Amino acid sequence: MEEQVYSELRDRFMSGVFLPGQVLTLRNLAANLGVSPMPVRQAVRCLIVEGALEMLPNRTMQVPRMTRDRLAELLGVRRALEGIATEAACRVITARQIGALEKIHAMSRKAFESGDMRRSLVMNQRFHFTLYESAQSTVLMPIIQGLWLQAGPFMHLALSSTAGMHWDGTHHLELVQALRDGDPAEARQAIERDINKTAEALLVTPHFAAGRAETPERLRARG
């Protein structure tokens, strides 16, 4: 059951349900999930060691705010690791899997054009993870997931509200082409370009933690 709670919470983090700075409490989460506080305690502990959740000295838990420096670091590590994963994937991916990638990309693009940013983001994430999963690395996959988990709340906050954002899936298409050509180096560069593009979009965003502002309207725990 705890496994269920844990993955449910992970999904919520990656789906933008939680906002940066939001305060979470064990009992609220438990009530919200319809389970006893017990499994939530352990799941939350795991999320803390993964960096998805933060424990203040007050013993209160909140989803961490994002700083520009931290985001730059996260994206740098993403570039390195997802580059490796993409190279590895390129060497073993099947035509059927490439086809699946294209379908996911199409869904992401469609959601984007219809203005459903949330869904577009989720599909974009599924695109990346489907790609890396084909690399079949039990080492890389959890780390990459951890990176997305840490950036999840901020990404959704930053990108789902940016109405006039222009996004083209060019890099995804280039990636698919490189996969078809069996060109790992080019595939890697395509992923790196994609991540760089995401970085550009995120870094100009106004949703970073205020340096000293300490927003007084602290979000209440809604579980």
Place this chain on the structure above:
Amino acid sequence: MEEQVYSELRDRFMSGVFLPGQVLTLRNLAANLGVSPMPVRQAVRCLIVEGALEMLPNRTMQVPRMTRDRLAELLGVRRALEGIATEAACRVITARQIGALEKIHAMSRKAFESGDMRRSLVMNQRFHFTLYESAQSTVLMPIIQGLWLQAGPFMHLALSSTAGMHWDGTHHLELVQALRDGDPAEARQAIERDINKTAEALLVTPHFAAGRAETPERLRARG
């Protein structure tokens, strides 16, 4: 208190106290640490999500065995991430910190020459972590620690028993020199060479998980 249990268990993993394949139980660990099973449960959960511990379908926990493929993956990711960390460290490290590195290296070398492989390994680990810590990356550091944590039990098993092993700290000295010269690219290459050297030493070792052997003399839980 749980934090204490958690870091104590981490230390034990990285110090070679636990052997690959060893079965651990909550109550034994708790008794061994002199605490109630409660904090151990959560700490162990965290270790499982970090990949340091494995949960068999039987609901029994064991420290994972190592395969050649997995070790190669771990070292590959280490090369990438510790390379990045080294570059970053090289740009901000102080002369005092470089001096500390040299002292640690000297202790590692001394322990090695006196045959105390265990201590040499621990000091080698401290050398690496001191270096990466100077990079001040709150993103990279936990990931790298996680990688060492996963490889910890196997490394100690493999290297502390290899009596006739020849190890020279050449790459560490090259690294220190590159740090002094403020040459990030060279520092990175030195670290990569060091990791490659470790890889060579580890991959020829006979301590990998037997493909189908399923060692019947399963190690009992000793906490």
Place this chain on the structure above:
DNA sequence: GAGAAAAGACTGTGATCACAGTGGCTGGTT
């Protein structure tokens, strides 16, 4: 009326108990 102090409603955390499932040991049967 304003400030300070006390009380109350939270928080996470440790301890303990109950329970379902697994493994191995023992004892009886063929």
Place this chain on the structure above:
DNA sequence: AACCAGCCACTGTGATCACAGTCTTTTCTC
């Protein structure tokens, strides 16, 4: 003697209670 069945010890897990903190709110006093 070999094999099978039943029993017992032991596993992780969930639930519940108790406790020590912190923060808010209320109330009393100046």
